[in-house]
Each structure stands twice: as C-alpha cells, then as structure tokens.
Amino acid sequence: MTFEPRSLVYALKENVRRVIVGKDEAIELALIALLCRGHVLIEDVPGVGKTTLAAALSRSLDCSFRRIQFTPDVTPSDVTGFTMYNAQNGEMEYRPGAAMTQVLLADEINRTSPKTQSSLLEVMEEGQVTVDGVTRRLPQPFLVLATQNPIDFVGTYPLPEAQMDRFFLRIMIGYPSIEEEMDVLDRYSQAESPMKALQPVCGTREILELQELVGTVYCSREVRSYVATIAAATRNHPSLQLGVSPRGAIALVRAAQACAVLAGRAYILPDDVRRMALHVLSHRLILTPEARMKGISAEAVLSRLIETLPVPGAKG
16 A cells, blocks of 8 residues: 555545535545445535535545436436437447446435436445446446435435435534634635635545455454344334344444544444444434334434443443
8 A cells, every 4th residue: 555544534534624614523424435435425404515515525536526416307317327329320329327427426316206216226236337238337436425405395205215225324514613604604705615726635546445445454253243233223122113234234344444444443443333323324224103203313212222232342
C-alpha cells in the first residue's frame, strides 16, 4: 500500500468539511460506507445539506459521477439503460443509464414509482445491470448516495423493506447549531460557492486498496457472537415485526471493521460494534402496529437492546 489509510481518510474528511459545516459524524459515516462497498441513505428534512453532502463526497473522489433526480415519470430504463436499433449499422446498441457510473446520486429516491425503485435492487446488491438479457458490470468502486425527505408524504412512495435492507447505513444530518449556521452563512455569502473549489483528493486505486484493507481486519469469535446476539434479539423483540436480516448483521461487522481502520487498529473492539449499530441496523427494523401507535421508534428499541445486552470483555 503506497499511502497511509488514516491520512487518506482524514484528507477526504477535511475536503468535505470545506462544504459541510459541523457534521463530522455524517461525513465519517459516509466514508465508512464507501470503505465497506456499501450504499448510503441520507434522510432528513429539506435544506439541511443532504444533496450537498453527497455532491461534496463525489467531488472529493476522482471517480465518474452521475446524478438522477427521481420523479414519478422516471422509468427503470433511465436507471439501467436500454438497447435501441441503430439504423446506420443495423445493430442493436446499448445506451447506458444513470447507474453506469462509479458514484450515483439518487436524489429524492422516494419520489419515484416502486417499479423504478426496484430497478436499483440488482444495481446495489450485485453491482451490475441486466438489460434485455445481457448483464453488464458496473465500474468499481461503486457507491449509491440516496436522499429522501421523511416528512413529505405527498407524491412519495415509501421504500420497500428489500430496498431499505440494501442500504448499508442511514445518515441523519440534523440542523446546525447557531455558531455552525453562522459559519454556513459566511461561506455561502462569498462570490463563489465553496463547492466549486473542491478538488479530488483520492483516486480509484486508493479507494479499492482501502476497501481491501477493511476485509483484513480481525473479528474475534466473541465479537461475532455479540453481533449475532444483537441480531437475534431484534428478531424476538415484542415491539418489532421485522428484525435484522443476516445481511444487516454482516453489514454491522463490516462497519466495525472500517471503524477499526479509521482508528489505526487491525482488530474490532465491541465499542466499534456499539458505535455503528444504530446507523447500520435501525432502518432495517419494522415496528409492530401496536408499537407505532404508542409512538415507539425503532431507534429507541435498538438503543435499549444494546444497553441491556452483555458486552464481550466488559467487567461487572
């Protein structure tokens, strides 16, 4: 490896911070997903920087980038591409869709139809598109950054469980503090938007090497048991209709491995698992109707489980 992993991740984080103020946790979570070959759902109210975060990360990577603004009239072929007849040579030709890129910004993903949403399932899970029986691999690394507004229900189509389960983690940005908002106002009152000044600080080769490094981080039997116990507890909880899938448990281990890389360790600590659990698992949980009527949140249920389950190596 020709670079120091922590230094490179720090450079990426600092580059995005030139545009995103005071949201270090959100930036780091997006980088963790990138290192784990995962996809990110950025969910929050309008105007807090969901699209800006996705765009800033993409500009920081020397990778191909495409954005698709989801609306009800977007079709699956807009995502996957299509074949058409070329009258000049008499052959069928493939015209790439928005997904044929390395970084895909799926803006307001819940504003498109379920049929179009489902076109992303193969893209996100297999890293490929199949059009007219022909399968084409997507360029690597491949990352989907999707945004959605959780409070606007007019003209939206909730993401199905299968789609939610394919998002590696979910990020909630939140409003800035007064000091942070003053900094935002100062930066964006300049003649030129800070986004225009962003330059790539990381290339394809470095990203692929980082992704390979994450897979080498050691996960002990005790940590694996801890993750499996968390997953099993969600499946048996009376307030949850749907618990964590095996895909979710695998994602939690991968996220903990990335945390270890960022900390300069070659092994996972239980604290890595605890830190990532809410971000990786909460959006995969489905509450029972009774729990929803009581105003219970999936985050609250998961937080309580993590607090009560025994931690490997903990004293007392």
